[in-house]
Amino acid sequence: MKTITTKAFLAAGLLVALVLAGLVSYYASGSPDGLEKVATDQGFDAGAKDHAGAEWPLADYGVSGVGDERLSGGLSGVIGVAVTLALGGGLFWVVRGRRAESRD
Amino acid sequence: MHVPDGFINAPVSVATGVVAATGVAVALRGARRELDDATAPLAGVTAAFVFGAQMLNFPVAAGTSGHLLGGALAAILVGPYTGVLVVSVVLAVQALLFADGGLTALGTNITIMAIVTAIIGYGVFKAGLAILPKKRSSVPVAAFAGAFLSVPASAISFTAIYAIGGTTDIPLGEMLLAMTGVHLLIGVGEALITAVTVSSAVAVRPDLVYGARGLVKPLLINGTAEEATA
Structure with missing residues (x-):
C-alpha cells in the first residue's frame, strides 16, 4: 500500500493550493459566473450594490499598486491561501476535541 | 455563486445571517468530534x-463560467460539520479581504454555499456509499454524485431566498429554471474536481479521508486511532 507521511500529505495539498491560486488562476475564465449571468439575463441584478470594499488593497483578487496583471492576481491568490490557512488552521486547532482523553 | 450586496433585502439578509450563525454554531459543536491533532491541520x-480552487473559474457555456463551491469536497475530506466551517472561513476571507461576495450577503452566502452544499453533498455521498460496493474505489464515485447535486441544490436554495427577499420583481419560475439549468452544468465541473481530489487523497492516505474511514476499518484495532499500516 502506497503511503506518505501526514506532513508530506499536508505539504502536497498546500502546494497544490498555492500553485492553483498563484499560477493557474491567471488562466481562469473571466466570464460571469452562473449567478451573475442569470441575474443579468433576467434583470435581477438591478438591485446589486458595489461592495463597500471595492477599493480595498486586495479587492477583486489583485494587489493594488502591482501593475503586472499576472503578478498582481497571483500574489493576491498566494496571500489568500496563506490567510485562509492561518485562520482556518487556527480555528480548527482551537475547536479540535482531545481524542486521546475523551473518546466516544 | 457569490451573492453581492443588494440582491436580497435587509430583513431577509438578517434572517439568513441568523440561519448562517446558527449553522456555524452547530458546526462548531459537531466539529469537535471530527477534529483531532491529526485532522485539524488537514482541515486548515x-x-x-x-480558496485556491475557487479562483479557477471554468467555462461552462457561451459567456458563462463556474467555479468550485467546495462544500461537498470539504465534508468528504474532513467531515460534514468541519466542512461547513471550511467553506465559511473561505467565504469570510473572500468577503472581508477580497471584496468578493457582499458584506450584508455573507449570511446568505454561508447558507447557500457552505451549509446547503455540505449537507446535500455529504448526504448524497453517504447514500451513494450505501448503494455502491463496499470498497475504496466507490469513494470517488459517491463523491462525484454528492458534489454534482450540491451545486443545483445551492442554486435552488438561493432562488428560494430570493423568492422571499429578492429586491426585484421577476418571474420566479423562469429564474428557478435558469438557475438550476446553468448550475447543473457547473455541477459537472464541481463533481470532476471533487472526484479527482478525493481519489488522489484516498490513493495515498485513505485513513485521513473522513468519508473513507468506514472502508479502511479492517486494519483498525479495537478503537486505536492509529491505523495499522506503514
Missing part, C-alpha cells in the same frame, strides 16, 4: 485548497 489545508 482543506480550507486553503478550497
